[in-house]
Amino acid sequence: MKFNPADNIQDLQYFGEFGGVNPSISDSSTYTFLSAKIMLDTFEGNADGCYLYSRHSTPSNLCLGEALAAMEGTETANVAASGMGAITPVLLQLVGAGEHIVSSRTIYGGTYAFLKNFTPRLAIETTFVDITKLDIVEAAITNKTKVLFCESVSNPLLEVADIQALSTLAKKYNLKLVVDNTFSPLSISPAKLGADVVCHSLTKFINGTSDAVGGVACGTQEFIDDLRNVNDGASMLLGSTMDSVRASSILKNMRTLPLRMKQHSHNASFLAHKFEADGLKTVYPGLVSHSSHQLFTSMMNTAYGFGGMLTIDVGSLDKATALMELMQMKNIGYLAVSLGFYKTLFSAPGTSTSSEISVEEQKEMGLTNGLIRFSIGLDNDIERTYKMMKSCMIKLGVL
Numbered sequence: 001m002k003f004n005p006a007d008n009i010q011d012l013q014y015f016g017e018f019g020g021v022n023p024s025i026s027d028s029s030t031y032t033f034l035s036a037k038i039m040l041d042t043f044e045g046n047a048d049g050c051y052l053y054s055r056h057s058t059p060s061n062l063c064l065g066e067a068l069a070a071m072e073g074t075e076t077a078n079v080a081a082s083g084m085g086a087i088t089p090v091l092l093q094l095v096g097a098g099e100h101i102v103s104s105r106t107i108y109g110g111t112y113a114f115l116k117n118f119t120p121r122l123a124i125e126t127t128f129v130d131i132t133k134l135d136i137v138e139a140a141i142t143n144k145t146k147v148l149f150c151e152s153v154s155n156p157l158l159e160v161a162d163i164q165a166l167s168t169l170a171k172k173y174n175l176k177l178v179v180d181n182t183f184s185p186l187s188i189s190p191a192k193l194g195a196d197v198v199c200h201s202l203t204k205f206i207n208g209t210s211d212a213v214g215g216v217a218c219g220t221q222e223f224i225d226d227l228r229n230v231n232d233g234a235s236m237l238l239g240s241t242m243d244s245v246r247a248s249s250i251l252k253n254m255r256t257l258p259l260r261m262k263q264h265s266h267n268a269s270f271l272a273h274k275f276e277a278d279g280l281k282t283v284y285p286g287l288v289s290h291s292s293h294q295l296f297t298s299m300m301n302t303a304y305g306f307g308g309m310l311t312i313d314v315g316s317l318d319k320a321t322a323l324m325e326l327m328q329m330k331n332i333g334y335l336a337v338s339l340g341f342y343k344t345l346f347s348a349p350g351t352s353t354s355s356e357i358s359v360e361e362q363k364e365m366g367l368t369n370g371l372i373r374f375s376i377g378l379d380n381d382i383e384r385t386y387k388m389m390k391s392c393m394i395k396l397g398v399l
Protein backbone atom coordinates (compact mmCIF):
# COMPACT_ATOMS: atom_id res chain seq x y z
CA MET A 1 0.00 0.00 0.00
CA LYS A 2 1.25 3.47 -0.85
CA PHE A 3 2.51 5.47 2.12
CA ASN A 4 0.03 8.18 3.00
CA PRO A 5 1.17 10.47 5.81
CA ALA A 6 -2.27 12.12 6.15
CA ASP A 7 -3.89 8.75 6.94
CA ASN A 8 -1.31 8.25 9.66
CA ILE A 9 -2.22 11.63 11.17
CA GLN A 10 -5.94 10.85 10.85
CA ASP A 11 -5.51 7.51 12.57
CA LEU A 12 -3.81 8.89 15.67
CA GLN A 13 -5.91 8.09 18.71
CA TYR A 14 -5.11 9.45 22.12
CA PHE A 15 -7.33 9.59 25.17
CA GLY A 16 -6.91 12.29 27.79
CA GLU A 17 -6.64 11.44 31.46
CA PHE A 18 -10.40 11.85 31.98
CA GLY A 19 -11.46 10.47 28.62
CA GLY A 20 -10.77 13.76 26.88
CA VAL A 21 -10.45 13.71 23.09
CA ASN A 22 -7.13 15.49 23.41
CA PRO A 23 -4.28 14.01 25.42
CA SER A 24 -3.90 15.60 28.83
CA ILE A 25 -1.08 18.09 29.19
CA SER A 26 1.54 16.83 31.63
CA ASP A 27 2.00 19.81 33.91
CA SER A 28 5.01 18.50 35.84
CA SER A 29 8.75 18.85 35.56
CA THR A 30 9.42 15.73 37.66
CA TYR A 31 7.70 12.40 38.24
CA THR A 32 7.27 10.06 41.20
CA PHE A 33 8.26 6.40 41.40
CA LEU A 34 6.53 3.78 43.47
CA SER A 35 9.88 2.15 44.16
CA ALA A 36 13.51 3.23 44.08
CA LYS A 37 14.28 0.22 41.89
CA ILE A 38 11.99 1.51 39.09
CA MET A 39 13.68 4.90 39.37
CA LEU A 40 17.06 3.27 38.79
CA ASP A 41 15.71 1.23 35.88
CA THR A 42 14.29 4.41 34.34
CA PHE A 43 17.66 6.17 34.61
CA GLU A 44 19.18 3.23 32.79
CA GLY A 45 16.51 3.49 30.10
CA ASN A 46 14.85 0.18 31.00
CA ALA A 47 11.44 1.19 32.31
CA ASP A 48 8.96 1.73 29.51
CA GLY A 49 6.07 4.03 30.33
CA CYS A 50 7.87 5.71 33.24
CA TYR A 51 8.92 9.34 33.21
CA LEU A 52 11.95 10.72 34.90
CA TYR A 53 12.30 14.41 34.44
CA SER A 54 10.81 16.66 31.80
CA ARG A 55 14.07 17.56 30.05
CA HIS A 56 14.30 13.86 29.19
CA SER A 57 10.71 13.36 28.03
CA THR A 58 7.15 14.16 28.97
CA PRO A 59 3.88 12.42 28.04
CA SER A 60 2.87 15.48 25.97
CA ASN A 61 6.18 15.59 24.12
CA LEU A 62 5.99 11.86 23.46
CA CYS A 63 2.48 12.21 21.98
CA LEU A 64 3.66 14.91 19.58
CA GLY A 65 6.80 12.93 18.77
CA GLU A 66 4.79 9.81 17.98
CA ALA A 67 2.46 11.82 15.74
CA LEU A 68 5.42 13.23 13.80
CA ALA A 69 7.03 9.81 13.55
CA ALA A 70 3.77 8.45 12.12
CA MET A 71 3.74 11.30 9.61
CA GLU A 72 7.31 10.62 8.49
CA GLY A 73 7.05 6.82 8.73
CA THR A 74 9.90 6.43 11.22
CA GLU A 75 9.99 4.27 14.34
CA THR A 76 9.88 7.24 16.68
CA ALA A 77 10.90 10.88 17.13
CA ASN A 78 12.19 13.41 19.63
CA VAL A 79 10.71 16.90 19.78
CA ALA A 80 12.79 19.96 20.68
CA ALA A 81 12.27 23.60 21.58
CA SER A 82 13.13 24.78 18.03
CA GLY A 83 14.18 23.50 14.65
CA MET A 84 17.79 24.37 15.45
CA GLY A 85 17.30 22.65 18.81
CA ALA A 86 16.52 19.46 16.87
CA ILE A 87 19.09 19.71 14.06
CA THR A 88 22.18 20.65 16.09
CA PRO A 89 21.97 17.73 18.59
CA VAL A 90 21.38 15.29 15.72
CA LEU A 91 24.60 16.43 14.03
CA LEU A 92 26.58 16.50 17.28
CA GLN A 93 25.33 13.01 18.17
CA LEU A 94 26.48 11.59 14.84
CA VAL A 95 29.77 13.45 14.35
CA GLY A 96 32.68 14.01 16.74
CA ALA A 97 36.03 15.81 16.81
CA GLY A 98 38.20 15.01 13.80
CA GLU A 99 35.21 13.90 11.72
CA HIS A 100 33.55 15.42 8.72
CA ILE A 101 30.17 16.35 7.26
CA VAL A 102 29.21 16.80 3.61
CA SER A 103 26.37 19.32 3.42
CA SER A 104 24.34 20.97 0.75
CA ARG A 105 25.48 24.55 0.35
CA THR A 106 21.95 25.86 -0.04
CA ILE A 107 20.44 25.34 3.38
CA TYR A 108 18.81 27.51 6.04
CA GLY A 109 21.25 30.27 7.11
CA GLY A 110 21.25 29.16 10.76
CA THR A 111 22.21 25.57 9.91
CA TYR A 112 24.83 26.90 7.52
CA ALA A 113 26.28 29.17 10.23
CA PHE A 114 26.35 26.25 12.69
CA LEU A 115 28.35 24.11 10.28
CA LYS A 116 30.52 26.90 8.93
CA ASN A 117 31.32 28.86 12.10
CA PHE A 118 30.44 26.81 15.17
CA THR A 119 31.30 23.15 14.64
CA PRO A 120 34.89 23.91 13.48
CA ARG A 121 35.46 24.98 17.13
CA LEU A 122 34.73 21.34 17.99
CA ALA A 123 37.10 20.11 15.23
CA ILE A 124 34.19 19.08 13.02
CA GLU A 125 34.73 20.16 9.43
CA THR A 126 32.08 20.52 6.75
CA THR A 127 32.41 20.55 2.99
CA PHE A 128 29.56 22.43 1.30
CA VAL A 129 28.53 21.11 -2.10
CA ASP A 130 25.96 21.53 -4.82
CA ILE A 131 23.66 18.76 -3.61
CA THR A 132 22.10 18.35 -7.05
CA LYS A 133 25.45 17.15 -8.47
CA LEU A 134 25.91 13.62 -7.15
CA ASP A 135 29.44 13.26 -8.54
CA ILE A 136 30.49 16.38 -6.60
CA VAL A 137 28.79 15.05 -3.46
CA GLU A 138 30.62 11.73 -3.80
CA ALA A 139 33.96 13.41 -4.47
CA ALA A 140 33.61 15.39 -1.22
CA ILE A 141 33.30 12.24 0.92
CA THR A 142 36.48 11.33 2.81
CA ASN A 143 37.31 8.54 5.23
CA LYS A 144 36.41 10.99 8.03
CA THR A 145 32.92 11.70 6.71
CA LYS A 146 30.04 10.56 8.93
CA VAL A 147 27.01 12.52 7.72
CA LEU A 148 25.41 13.71 4.51
CA PHE A 149 23.15 16.68 5.26
CA CYS A 150 20.60 18.36 3.04
CA GLU A 151 17.15 19.88 2.89
CA SER A 152 14.62 18.05 0.68
CA VAL A 153 13.71 21.40 -0.83
CA SER A 154 16.35 23.96 0.00
CA ASN A 155 15.98 27.31 1.71
CA PRO A 156 15.79 29.67 -0.14
CA LEU A 157 16.72 28.47 -3.63
CA LEU A 158 14.22 25.60 -3.73
CA GLU A 159 16.79 23.14 -5.03
CA VAL A 160 15.56 19.57 -4.71
CA ALA A 161 17.71 16.78 -3.27
CA ASP A 162 17.59 13.33 -4.85
CA ILE A 163 17.05 11.57 -1.54
CA GLN A 164 17.08 8.05 -2.95
CA ALA A 165 20.38 8.59 -4.75
CA LEU A 166 21.90 10.32 -1.71
CA SER A 167 20.76 7.41 0.46
CA THR A 168 22.50 4.97 -1.89
CA LEU A 169 25.68 7.05 -1.58
CA ALA A 170 25.30 7.19 2.20
CA LYS A 171 24.98 3.41 2.39
CA LYS A 172 27.97 2.89 0.09
CA TYR A 173 30.22 4.92 2.41
CA ASN A 174 28.50 3.97 5.68
CA LEU A 175 27.25 7.50 6.37
CA LYS A 176 24.02 8.73 7.91
CA LEU A 177 21.76 10.75 5.65
CA VAL A 178 20.10 13.57 7.61
CA VAL A 179 17.35 15.45 5.78
CA ASP A 180 15.65 18.66 6.88
CA ASN A 181 12.11 18.39 5.50
CA THR A 182 10.80 21.72 6.81
CA PHE A 183 9.84 23.05 3.35
CA SER A 184 7.96 19.96 2.16
CA PRO A 185 6.01 18.23 4.94
CA LEU A 186 3.66 15.52 3.59
CA SER A 187 4.70 16.21 -0.02
CA ILE A 188 8.00 14.42 0.50
CA SER A 189 8.60 11.57 2.96
CA PRO A 190 12.42 11.40 3.18
CA ALA A 191 12.58 8.34 5.45
CA LYS A 192 10.56 6.38 2.92
CA LEU A 193 13.18 7.35 0.33
CA GLY A 194 16.07 6.18 2.49
CA ALA A 195 16.95 9.06 4.85
CA ASP A 196 18.19 7.90 8.26
CA VAL A 197 17.05 10.97 10.20
CA VAL A 198 14.36 13.49 9.20
CA CYS A 199 14.31 16.88 10.94
CA HIS A 200 11.76 19.66 10.88
CA SER A 201 11.38 23.14 12.17
CA LEU A 202 7.84 22.77 13.53
CA THR A 203 7.75 26.56 13.68
CA LYS A 204 6.75 26.60 10.00
CA PHE A 205 4.07 24.63 8.14
CA ILE A 206 3.54 21.93 10.75
CA ASN A 207 2.40 24.34 13.45
CA GLY A 208 1.14 26.77 10.85
CA THR A 209 -0.01 29.63 13.07
CA SER A 210 3.29 31.50 13.56
CA ASP A 211 2.82 31.50 17.33
CA ALA A 212 5.27 28.78 18.39
CA VAL A 213 8.85 27.62 17.92
CA GLY A 214 9.58 23.92 17.81
CA GLY A 215 11.55 21.16 16.15
CA VAL A 216 11.73 17.42 15.74
CA ALA A 217 14.15 14.66 14.80
CA CYS A 218 12.51 11.50 13.46
CA GLY A 219 14.48 8.27 13.26
CA THR A 220 14.99 4.79 14.62
CA GLN A 221 14.23 3.93 18.24
CA GLU A 222 17.92 3.27 18.74
CA PHE A 223 19.01 6.69 17.48
CA ILE A 224 16.31 8.59 19.38
CA ASP A 225 17.26 6.68 22.55
CA ASP A 226 20.87 7.75 21.91
CA LEU A 227 19.80 11.41 21.65
CA ARG A 228 17.96 11.13 24.96
CA ASN A 229 20.61 9.11 26.79
CA VAL A 230 21.25 10.64 30.21
CA ASN A 231 25.00 10.01 29.95
CA ASP A 232 25.88 11.10 26.44
CA GLY A 233 22.72 12.08 24.56
CA ALA A 234 23.06 15.43 22.80
CA SER A 235 19.36 16.33 23.16
CA MET A 236 19.29 15.41 26.83
CA LEU A 237 22.55 17.20 27.65
CA LEU A 238 22.20 20.31 25.49
CA GLY A 239 18.71 20.70 26.89
CA SER A 240 16.63 22.30 24.12
CA THR A 241 13.47 20.76 25.55
CA MET A 242 10.01 21.61 24.29
CA ASP A 243 7.48 22.72 26.87
CA SER A 244 4.53 20.33 27.31
CA VAL A 245 1.95 23.06 26.80
CA ARG A 246 3.57 23.90 23.48
CA ALA A 247 3.72 20.24 22.45
CA SER A 248 0.01 19.98 23.08
CA SER A 249 -0.81 23.08 21.00
CA ILE A 250 1.39 21.97 18.09
CA LEU A 251 -0.22 18.53 18.08
CA LYS A 252 -3.66 20.13 17.75
CA ASN A 253 -2.51 22.32 14.85
CA MET A 254 -0.84 19.37 13.12
CA ARG A 255 -4.21 17.71 12.54
CA THR A 256 -5.11 20.25 9.88
CA LEU A 257 -1.72 20.04 8.13
CA PRO A 258 -2.97 17.91 5.19
CA LEU A 259 -5.74 20.39 4.42
CA ARG A 260 -3.41 23.34 4.79
CA MET A 261 -0.63 21.86 2.65
CA LYS A 262 -3.09 21.19 -0.16
CA GLN A 263 -4.24 24.81 -0.09
CA HIS A 264 -0.70 26.24 0.25
CA SER A 265 0.37 24.13 -2.75
CA HIS A 266 -2.70 24.99 -4.79
CA ASN A 267 -2.18 28.71 -4.23
CA ALA A 268 1.58 28.66 -4.78
CA SER A 269 1.17 26.66 -7.97
CA PHE A 270 -1.45 29.09 -9.29
CA LEU A 271 0.76 32.12 -8.61
CA ALA A 272 3.95 30.49 -9.91
CA HIS A 273 2.31 29.69 -13.24
CA LYS A 274 0.88 33.22 -13.50
CA PHE A 275 4.19 34.90 -12.58
CA GLU A 276 6.09 32.79 -15.08
CA ALA A 277 3.57 33.56 -17.82
CA ASP A 278 3.98 37.27 -16.97
CA GLY A 279 7.70 36.92 -17.73
CA LEU A 280 9.00 36.98 -14.14
CA LYS A 281 11.96 34.78 -13.27
CA THR A 282 10.06 32.33 -11.09
CA VAL A 283 11.31 29.29 -9.21
CA TYR A 284 8.77 26.71 -8.03
CA PRO A 285 9.26 22.94 -8.09
CA GLY A 286 5.82 22.54 -9.67
CA LEU A 287 6.87 24.44 -12.78
CA VAL A 288 8.09 22.30 -15.66
CA SER A 289 10.91 24.86 -16.05
CA HIS A 290 12.29 23.94 -12.58
CA SER A 291 15.46 21.93 -13.09
CA SER A 292 14.28 19.28 -10.61
CA HIS A 293 10.59 19.20 -11.54
CA GLN A 294 10.80 15.57 -12.70
CA LEU A 295 12.75 14.55 -9.63
CA PHE A 296 10.26 16.18 -7.25
CA THR A 297 7.41 14.53 -9.16
CA SER A 298 9.06 11.13 -8.82
CA MET A 299 9.51 11.53 -5.04
CA MET A 300 6.27 13.24 -4.03
CA ASN A 301 3.10 12.12 -2.31
CA THR A 302 1.00 13.61 -5.08
CA ALA A 303 -2.03 14.76 -3.07
CA TYR A 304 -0.08 17.50 -1.24
CA GLY A 305 1.38 19.20 -4.27
CA PHE A 306 4.68 20.96 -4.74
CA GLY A 307 4.54 23.00 -1.55
CA GLY A 308 3.84 26.58 -0.58
CA MET A 309 7.23 28.17 -1.28
CA LEU A 310 8.23 30.04 -4.41
CA THR A 311 10.74 32.70 -5.37
CA ILE A 312 10.81 35.45 -7.95
CA ASP A 313 13.76 37.58 -8.96
CA VAL A 314 12.86 41.21 -9.54
CA GLY A 315 16.38 42.29 -10.49
CA SER A 316 17.56 44.42 -7.58
CA LEU A 317 17.28 44.74 -3.81
CA ASP A 318 15.70 48.19 -4.19
CA LYS A 319 12.92 46.81 -6.34
CA ALA A 320 12.46 43.82 -4.05
CA THR A 321 12.20 46.09 -1.03
CA ALA A 322 9.75 48.47 -2.70
CA LEU A 323 7.56 45.59 -3.87
CA MET A 324 7.48 43.90 -0.47
CA GLU A 325 6.63 47.16 1.29
CA LEU A 326 3.85 47.92 -1.16
CA MET A 327 2.40 44.39 -0.92
CA GLN A 328 2.33 44.72 2.85
CA MET A 329 0.66 48.12 2.62
CA LYS A 330 -2.00 46.62 0.34
CA ASN A 331 -2.57 43.85 2.91
CA ILE A 332 -1.49 41.04 0.57
CA GLY A 333 0.76 39.60 3.23
CA TYR A 334 3.52 40.43 5.69
CA LEU A 335 7.12 41.45 5.15
CA ALA A 336 8.43 38.83 7.55
CA VAL A 337 10.76 35.84 7.70
CA SER A 338 9.49 32.33 8.42
CA LEU A 339 6.90 30.32 6.52
CA GLY A 340 3.71 28.34 6.70
CA PHE A 341 1.35 31.07 7.95
CA TYR A 342 -2.27 31.57 6.78
CA LYS A 343 -1.23 34.86 5.22
CA THR A 344 1.52 35.15 2.64
CA LEU A 345 4.94 36.02 4.07
CA PHE A 346 7.73 37.52 1.96
CA SER A 347 11.34 38.43 2.56
CA ALA A 348 14.57 38.99 0.65
CA PRO A 349 16.70 36.04 1.83
CA GLY A 350 20.05 37.60 0.92
CA THR A 351 19.57 40.26 3.58
CA SER A 352 17.55 38.19 6.06
CA THR A 353 17.34 34.42 6.54
CA SER A 354 20.51 33.74 4.53
CA SER A 355 22.51 36.79 5.63
CA GLU A 356 24.84 34.43 7.54
CA ILE A 357 26.12 33.35 4.12
CA SER A 358 28.82 35.70 2.81
CA VAL A 359 28.02 37.86 -0.21
CA GLU A 360 30.61 36.00 -2.35
CA GLU A 361 29.14 32.64 -1.40
CA GLN A 362 25.63 33.89 -2.06
CA LYS A 363 26.73 34.93 -5.53
CA GLU A 364 28.35 31.56 -6.19
CA MET A 365 25.20 29.66 -5.27
CA GLY A 366 22.94 31.95 -7.31
CA LEU A 367 21.33 33.79 -4.41
CA THR A 368 20.76 37.17 -5.98
CA ASN A 369 19.87 40.50 -4.37
CA GLY A 370 16.58 40.81 -6.19
CA LEU A 371 15.31 37.46 -4.96
CA ILE A 372 12.05 37.50 -3.00
CA ARG A 373 11.04 34.35 -1.14
CA PHE A 374 7.30 33.83 -0.74
CA SER A 375 5.55 31.52 1.65
CA ILE A 376 2.15 31.56 0.01
CA GLY A 377 -0.81 31.73 2.37
CA LEU A 378 -4.14 29.95 2.55
CA ASP A 379 -6.00 32.67 0.61
CA ASN A 380 -9.46 31.46 -0.30
CA ASP A 381 -9.50 33.45 -3.56
CA ILE A 382 -5.99 33.30 -4.98
CA GLU A 383 -7.01 34.90 -8.25
CA ARG A 384 -7.97 38.04 -6.31
CA THR A 385 -4.59 37.95 -4.54
CA TYR A 386 -2.81 37.55 -7.87
CA LYS A 387 -4.56 40.61 -9.30
CA MET A 388 -3.52 42.65 -6.27
CA MET A 389 0.08 41.44 -6.57
CA LYS A 390 0.17 42.17 -10.27
CA SER A 391 -1.07 45.72 -9.79
CA CYS A 392 1.76 46.30 -7.24
CA MET A 393 4.27 44.94 -9.76
CA ILE A 394 2.97 47.13 -12.56
CA LYS A 395 3.01 50.20 -10.31
CA LEU A 396 6.69 49.65 -9.47
CA GLY A 397 7.80 48.73 -12.97
CA VAL A 398 8.60 45.14 -12.00
CA LEU A 399 6.21 44.08 -14.77
Ligand SMILES: Cc1ncc(COP(=O)(O)O)c(C=O)c1O
Nearest residue numbers: 082083084108155182201203214
Ligand atom coordinates in the same frame (compact mmCIF):
# COMPACT_ATOMS: atom_id res chain seq x y z
C1 LIG B 1 14.69 24.80 6.48
C2 LIG B 1 14.82 25.27 7.89
N1 LIG B 1 15.38 24.47 8.80
C3 LIG B 1 15.52 24.85 10.08
C4 LIG B 1 15.12 26.09 10.52
C5 LIG B 1 15.34 26.48 11.95
O1 LIG B 1 14.15 26.35 12.66
P1 LIG B 1 13.82 27.16 14.02
O2 LIG B 1 13.76 28.60 13.66
O3 LIG B 1 12.52 26.57 14.45
O4 LIG B 1 14.94 26.87 14.96
C6 LIG B 1 14.54 26.97 9.61
C7 LIG B 1 14.10 28.31 10.06
O5 LIG B 1 13.88 29.21 9.30
C8 LIG B 1 14.38 26.54 8.25
O6 LIG B 1 13.83 27.36 7.34
